[in-house]
Amino acid sequence: MEETKTYTISIYTENSVGLLNRISGIFVKRHINIESINVSESEIDHVMRFIIVVHTTETWVKNIVGQIEKQIDVIRAYYHGDEEIIYLQTGLFKIASHLLFDERQIQNIIKESHAQIVTVSREFFVITKSGRKEEIEALYEALKPFGIMQFVRTGRVSVSKAEMEISSLLKAFIH
Incomplete structure (x- = not known):
């Protein structure tokens, strides 16, 4: 099989x-x-x-x-x-703002996962993480016990290691 x-x-x-x-x-x-x-x-x-x-x-x-x-x-x-x-995905995590200051462990999780804080307001902050699906899922699991207000992950984006002849194929049609 x-x-x-x-x-x-x-x-x-x-x-x-x-x-x-x-x-x-x-x-x-x-x-x-x-x-x-x-x-x-x-x-x-x-x-x-x-x-x-x-x-x-x-x-x-x-x-x-x-x-x-x-x-x-x-x-x-x-x-x-x-x-x-070569491929990756991106995840966005919305977390209650007070946790960023009350739970020091969250700062360590963000740092260790190489995530970034993209915005902070009084009510929430948003973290972004790009990488493989498994890396984003690991960050999700690490943040889950603290409470995630919202979460979204993109579909895969990729480029091939080898050349795809699409550009030359289209040039042949144009000329």
Whole structure:
């Protein structure tokens, strides 16, 4: 039986309405859960980049990428294992302000985790932490006993270690 592991799928697309729905439908049909999704502008003008993280087999991820590339607005799709990319996520933690001064241990947690305080008000302060999912989860677990007012974590963002030929591919279309 083929090994399942985490794959990051990068999809370069035109910015069109309904594409996210069509792409997510490809995963739904195969009963594959999307672990995280991020959509932003790419390094190419007027081209969007989806970053989707899934836990599946290489056979399934190849199949999914093939189906995604058949979508009209998709320019190109790639998949990579964790060892082929540089990636991170960011978490934001909202904590009651009095704890920053009353619980000295919180200051140590922030320092030891290499997190940063981004804002402080009378009622709350906000900490940000960028890194691997496990690092953000560890900070969450360390802060949880003190009370977290709000927490949010982004989806994965990544760049590949190897060059992706998307820029040269698009230049060929333009010229």
